[in-house]
Amino acid sequence: MVMEILAAVFIENIELRPAPGPSTRIDLAGVHFSMAAPRPVPLTIDPHLVVLVRCAADEMGTGALETVFRRDGEQVARNVQPLQVEPGRFAYRLVKAELAFDDYGTIEATVRIDLGSTVTVPFTLLPPASDQPG
Numbered sequence: 001m002v003m004e005i006l007a008a009v010f011i012e013n014i015e016l017r018p019a020p021g022p023s024t025r026i027d028l029a030g031v032h033f034s035m036a037a038p039r040p041v042p043l044t045i046d047p048h049l050v051v052l053v054r055c056a057a058d059e060m061g062t063g064a065l066e067t068v069f070r071r072d073g074e075q076v077a078r079n080v081q082p083l084q085v086e087p088g089r090f091a092y093r094l095v096k097a098e099l100a101f102d103d104y105g106t107i108e109a110t111v112r113i114d115l116g117s118t119v120t121v122p123f124t125l126l127p128p129a130s131d132q133p134g
Contacts, residue, residue: 003063003085006052008111008121009033014050014094026052026092034124042102047123049095049109057088063114067095071107076100083113101125 012030019025028050037043055061062084069077077097085091099107106124 002059002116003053003055003061003083003113004116005111005113005119006054006090008049008051008109008119010047010121010123011050012048014048014092033122034126036126036129037101037104039128041104041125042100044098044100045125046096046098049097049111049121051093051095051111051119052090053083053085053092053113054090055085055087059087061085061087061089065093065095065111065113067097067109067111069097069099069107069109071105076107099123 009028009031010033011028012032014029015027017025017027035047049067051065065081065083067079068075077099079095079097081093083093104125104127106122109121109123110118111121112118
């Protein structure tokens with residue numbers, strides 16, 4: 001077994017807190033897959049993607065976490081960072097990218113460790129709330 005991605009989501013905030021055991025709780029706030037633009041396009045935003053990872057007890061626990069952001073199949077940003085997880089444990093990594101939007105729509109973040117399987121997370125930029133019916 002290799003290191004694997006348990007989850008990847010866009011968030012507003014993350015907090016770690018101790019729990020009996022000893023153990024750690026990860027509190028994720030504002031999990032989202034879309035947002036209303038703060039102003040009309042064009043604009044650049046930097047959403048926070050958190051990736052939760054586990055490492056099997058019999059693995060080395062080192063690798064590279066790669067995130068590729070694509071719009072309509074075309075790469076618009078990329079983030080690669082070293083990943084080290086203690087064998088038998090869990091970890092998280094924050095991934096930030098500056099994403100330029102000339103129009104409203106969806107960008108997909110494809111995440112993988114080394115050359116392993118991928119997890120794809122969509123992020124959709126919506127028109128500003130004042131532009132939406134309702």
